Amino acid sequence: MRISASFFLGGLLLLAAGPLLAQSARPAAKAAPAVKVAAPVIHQGNAAAGRLKAEDERCVECHGHDGNANDIEDGVGNIGKFPRLAGQNVGYIIKQFGEFRSGKRENETMAVMAKTVSAVDLADIAAYFSSQKAMQGDGKGDNPVGRKLFHEGDPARGILACVGCHNERSAGGVPSAAETPLIVGQHRRYLQKQLMEWRAGVRHNSPGGIMNTMAKTLSDAEIDALADYISGR
Template identity: 45%
Template sequence: MLLLLGTNIGVRAEGYDEYELHDRIGSGNPQSGEAKSREELCQGCHGEQGNSTSAEFPRLAGQYTGYIIKQFRDFRSGARQHHVMNAVAGSISDEDLTDIAAYFASRERIRAKQKKPNDIAERLYRTGDMKRSILACSSCHGGAAQGSYAGGESFPVLAGQHKLYLREQLLKWRSKERKNSPGGVMNVVAESLRDEEIEALAEYISSM
């Protein structure tokens, strides 16, 4: 498995076995993806190792390849809107996209130095609130916000993501400005979240 991923790029396994690595990295070539991501200027926004410094651009390091590819194709089709990504998405082939996504998926994500405890956010993350149709975040994104892969669907890594980016996306889900989650689940969840809950979740998850 690791030989297929290329010898010049160390895969940051983070304790995953080879099957979990395959689900996370997919069939792309991270070594080729490194060069392609530089040529296509992906690293200019998302960072050389996929750990962007600007909250406008999400951190992609350690993200599922399948999730990156889906979001990119949604930008290409217009199902998701961003003033930069909609223009970029039309210029990269599917083959190059697969390799670029595999490169970012193979990188080690930034870890928060210390989790910020928050009773409101932790309760919503762990158990949700079924009276308000709020599913537990952990049911899709994992107990440590490490993401998950099930039924051919990738649910994104959230841990260590920019707080302001998480907050912005939750607000977009709530307003239905963004509507590209599987089955519209994020719109259902977010529409019941209060402002203070969105703020608390963004801070809590970014510190995981």
């Protein structure tokens, strides 16, 4: 019985307990019908541990020590290729990371990065970035076209108000399980690229294809306007 209970604590414990537990897993599996299945164990990320791991795993080289990638250029003088992660929702970071790994979201760099990071390390790293002061724009991007779309959408084209799902700002970067990203204050160039990719269907990992639907009828000018407005918040 003791063995069965341990077995159902799931993969994370298995990792930690090593071969001993793995060995006892087989008999436990046979007894399965009699045992009430426990809720899966989710590693509660540790931000302090994550700070060190974000260094070890090199995340900070591209996403910045403060999670803002402010001074990080892509080699051709363009800041904004690397998204900000500061104050980003834990659930969103973990979802994206897993999808870079599986190829559901395609990006060569992140596919390589995602290959070697364990679930526990990722939870810690996500907790670290999420606990940072939330990303913030310079307040200069008050584009009226972007503002209107962001707050009202365009009902005639089935575009919902962005703010209905993407809150103005997460509560000071408090970790959240939400899988909807914080986008206000994100880098302009990154936002523009993502909106282009949602529109073209190159990025197709949103639940029910919601973001493909949202971006489908946006013009280039509207995407620019949205990127201006959102990055400036």
